Amino acid sequence: MxxxxxxxxxxxxxxxxxxxxxxxxxxxxxxxxxxxxxxxxxxxxxxxxxxxxxxxxxxxxxxxxxxxxxxxxxxxxxxxxxxxxxxxxxxxxxxxxxxxxxxxxxxxxxxxxxxxxxxxxxxxxxxxxxxxxxxxxxxxxxxxxxxxxAVMTAVDLRNKERHTASRKKTYCNKLRREGYGVEIGAPLADFWQILTDNLRERFDAAPVHTFEEMTFLQQRFPENIICCTVKSPDGTVVGGTVLFITHRTVRTQYISASPEGKRTNALDFLMLALMEHFSEFPQYRYFEFGTSMAKDDTAINEGLVMQKEGFGGSCVACxxxxxxxxxxxxxx
The missing domain is CATH 3.40.630.30 (Gcn5-related N-acetyltransferase (GNAT))
Incomplete structure (x- = not known):
């Protein structure tokens, strides 16, 4: 050269x-x-x-x-x-x-x-x-x-021996028996209100994307941007996520639960179901949960990191x- x-x-x-x-x-x-x-x-x-x-x-x-x-x-x-x-x-x-x-x-x-x-x-x-x-x-x-x-957490989907916290498995099995279900490719509107309500109540904030922007991007990249929800036995959406899917990595761009979803740990059920789903496709190597930084953007949010590591995740530096x-x- x-x-x-x-x-x-x-x-x-x-x-x-x-x-x-x-x-x-x-x-x-x-x-x-x-x-x-x-x-x-x-x-x-x-x-x-x-x-x-x-x-x-x-x-x-x-x-x-x-x-x-x-x-x-x-x-x-x-x-x-x-x-x-x-x-x-x-x-x-x-x-x-x-x-x-x-x-x-x-x-x-x-x-x-x-x-x-x-x-x-x-x-x-x-x-x-x-x-x-x-x-x-x-x-x-x-x-x-x-x-x-920044500290990002990712799960290696090819690692069949990854450790999942026993309590998460317990929640997952309980909700499955009770009739909770997961919809992959759900309407964005089913989830967006839960997300905006949560951000407003907890942080007095709004999603980085507006609903109109995310709808526009989802229509432009239908294979890459997918909404997934978890529903209670009566069909009520109690939580969900917006996934950004690249060649070999699936990222939870947004994730949120309703009060009922939080009470029942519905997001644990959803995440384990999604990891199981994407593990079936050999092109996907990682399931990535985003960063977990405290308000000062220097310290890590240890509780959030541990929660993500409970799915078998480990650290990726950004x-x-x-x-x-x-x-x-x-x-x-």
Whole structure:
């Protein structure tokens, strides 16, 4: 790769087809990086996504990103703040040395365009189709500092010996005997009111997505965004979840229960049923529960982590880094 030069191009709408085609074939691409997902909230972010081309003019990587101004008014590039994770989206034949060229090329581009910082949110490894941790090495080489580390919990669906807390099994068996049931592919409206009521009452908050936005995204990505509910014997919905399904990972994007659902531990029943369901499909490796951070976003919510670990889950680190942009990096 010696002498190779990466060309950095800012994404515009005319690149949409090329962008999406690359995501579909990338070794760490998910539907969240498709423009049909990224652009649904384009009114909230100043998109500054980048496309990197190698010395032969072939698209080599994507960087989903947006720009902001810090308190001092300086330009800052963020891994797209409308997405759960970010970082470079890489081709399957990408070489480790190439990723170093990508980091240097983007840093030089940012310097030339007046940026002073680059906030890089790394993709958790459970979303990699192939090993794709080249960025970990080059972040270290580039002198990036760790800005944040969150704790995510994921269950390995292939681990048939995973430990499930006995009380969860007890709740599950009890509800099954009583006639509770799970609907996979339930109407979103059946669950959304439970979710919004819970968030309002417990945190005086609302879902990140509006009902209209989630309905729109579900219609656009029907294979990737699925609502699942648990119903009492009389057919009343007492809890549910919205799943974001990627190539090999199933994520509980939203999860909530009604008062009756909480009293009966209906969500334990739902989660165990869903893990059993997706275990039957060999393409799915992980069932992922999201992060479990306390209000200060530094300490972990130990009770929540233990609850998730009770399903047989274990920790996946979600790291974010900061690179200071001061001068061209050609000699680094």
């Amino acid at each position: 010696e002498g190779a030069v990466m060309k950095v191009v800012r994404y515009t709408a005319c690149h949409a087809k090329e962008w999406d085609a690359f995501v579909e074939k990338a070794k760490n691409g998910t539907f969240l990086f498709l423009r049909g997902y990224m652009d649904y909230h384009s009114d909230r972010f100043v998109d500054h996504s980048l496309m990197l081309y190698d010395f032969k003019g072939k698209l080599a990587a994507l960087l989903p990103a947006n720009e902001v101004r810090n308190e001092g008014g300086a330009k800052v590039l963020h891994s797209h703040k409308g997405l759960t994770y970010g970082g470079f989206v890489l081709g399957r034949k990408c070489h480790t040395a190439e990723v170093g060229e990508m980091f240097r090329a983007v840093a030089d581009y940012l310097c030339e365009n007046g940026f002073r910082q680059w906030h890089y949110k790394q993709m958790p490894t459970v979303y990699h189709l192939l090993p794709a941790e080249e960025d970990s090495y080059w972040l270290w080489r580039m002198g990036a500092r760790t800005e944040h580390c 790291r974010s880094y900061v690179l200071e942009i001061q001068e061209p990096t050609n000699n680094q």
